[in-house]
Amino acid sequence: MNRFSITPPTDFVLARDACSYGYFLLAPNHWEPRTGSFSTVMDVGVEGEGGAVRVHVMQERLAGATLRVRLDRSVSALEAKAIRAGLSRMLRLDESAEDLAGFHALDARFKESGRGRLMRSATVFEDVIKTVTSCNVAWPSTIIMNRRLCETQGKASATAGPGCGHAFPTAARLARVRPASLRARCSVGYRDVRIVELAKMFVRGEINPGWLESAATSDEAIHEALLEWPGVGPYAAANIMQLLGRYERLPLDSESVRHGRDVLGFKGTPAQIMKKVQGHFAPFGVHRFRSYWFEVWAFYERKRGPAWTWERETTGKTFTASKLKDEDFAGERPPTGEREDRSTRRTQRAQKKRRAGETR
DNA sequence: GGTAGACCTGGACGC
DNA sequence: GCGTCCAGGTCTACC
Numbered sequence: 053m054n055r056f057s058i059t060p061p062t063d064f065v066l067a068r069d070a071c072s073y074g075y076f077l078l079a080p081n082h083w084e085p086r087t088g089s090f091s092t093v094m095d096v097g098v099e100g101e102g103g104a105v106r107v108h109v110m111q112e113r114l115a116g117a118t119l120r121v122r123l124d125r126s127v128s129a130l131e132a133k134a135i136r137a138g139l140s141r142m143l144r145l146d147e148s149a150e151d152l153a154g155f156h157a158l159d160a161r162f163k164e165s166g167r168g169r170l171m172r173s174a175t176v177f178e179d180v181i182k183t184v185t186s187c188n189v190a191w192p193s194t195i196i197m198n199r200r201l202c203e204t205q206g207k208a209s210a211t212a213g214p215g216c217g218h219a220f221p222t223a224a225r226l227a228r229v230r231p232a233s234l235r236a237r238c239s240v241g242y243r244d245v246r247i248v249e250l251a252k253m254f255v256r257g258e259i260n261p262g263w264l265e266s267a268a269t270s271d272e273a274i275h276e277a278l279l280e281w282p283g284v285g286p287y288a289a290a291n292i293m294q295l296l297g298r299y300e301r302l303p304l305d306s307e308s309v310r311h312g313r314d315v316l317g318f319k320g321t322p323a324q325i326m327k328k329v330q331g332h333f334a335p336f337g338v339h340r341f342r343s344y345w346f347e348v349w350a351f352y353e354r355k356r357g358p359a360w361t362w363e364r365e366t367t368g369k370t371f372t373a374s375k376l377k378d379e380d381f382a383g384e385r386p387p388t389g390e391r392e393d394r395s396t397r398r399t400q401r402a403q404k405k406r407r408a409g410e411t412r
Numbered sequence: 413g414g415t416a417g418a419c420c421t422g423g424a425c426g427c
Numbered sequence: 428g429c430g431t432c433c434a435g436g437t438c439t440a441c442c
Contacts, residue, residue, distance in 0.1 A: 242419045
């Protein structure tokens with residue numbers, strides 16, 4: 053079998069729902085704007101055996117239309133089942149139109165566009181590592197880290213194709229890598245030890261995806277557990293929770309401060325603005341991350357056009373707080389005073405450093 | 413509990 | 428072309 057079809061939820065639109073979160077721009081995923089098709093590479097075989105599979109998904113431009121899935125090699129029924137499960141997780145095919153109605157009832161702004169699903173990875177492990185690679189780094193570096201993780205540690209697909217030709221590495225694979233090797237080959241920097249340790253925790257069963265994805269597990273229990281993991285702080289924990297489909301916590305970062313200040317008009321220190329952003333989205337209750345995210349996403353789309361037109365190597369690399377802040381958008385240019393503040397702070401730091409050197 | 417500084421990389425910037 | 432600075436979230440030491 054090298055092709056099959058999937059019946060998605062009645063309101064599912066591939067271009068909208070796949071291009072709904074930054075991970076659609078990260079390897080091994082690839083969105084092709086010209087054809088409106090999504091592809092990825094999945095490692096569905098037994099560890100050490102067989103190659104990865106390139107998976108290509110298309111849909112007619114019609115909500116709820118059948119998803120046509122094409123593979124670059126023939127797969128067994130078991131492998132096909134794993135590919136279906138992976139795609140279902142990535143594209144949130146388990147979230148029906150009725151499920152999203154609850155969100156739209158709380159936040160009617162996104163009812164017309166139908167926004168509600170957030171693209172994620174095929175496995176919890178990949179979501180966790182992708183989150184760690186997005187911490188304390190500009191977005192272009194996250195793109196590089198994920199590409200190199202796939203190219204150097206992931207299983208190769210049988211054929212060449214668009215984007216990365218390798219699957220995302222499994223936990224078993226990353227648990228065996230020396231941290232120094234990961235740092236040298238994948239540019240992950242000090243995250244090397246944390247990534248390998250997380251992989252080992254998955255392999256040893258100390259992190260149990262089943263427990264994390266079980267509806268019986270409380271948000272509080274998961275949040276508490278996540279904060280114990282290496283490389284996972286408040287931002288990463290909240291982000292992993294939204295990837296698990298738990299939208300009540302906001303992963304607030306520097307980008308949230310930019311949004312609070314530039315779009316919502318909040319004033320104050322970054323900490324004060326974050327508090328105001330928290331309060332602003334509180335009325336959206338269990339869906340507050342969706343409200344927050346699609347508001348941010350709408351801002352990006354006003355700047356760069358619809359997400360389904362973005363390409364990883366061009367538009368996709370321009371999403372950094374500093375780039376968005378410094379751009380000369382009509383009516384949204386940062387106040388001159390702020391630019392002067394940045395320049396002044398830089399000069400003051402240089403002076404402080406020089407003084408420190410003189411007193412040594 | 414709050415704060416300062418180190419961690420590491422790619423990109424921006426000044427010379 | 429080279430050197431320096433900056434942004435980014437987590438972690439640890441210290442008060």
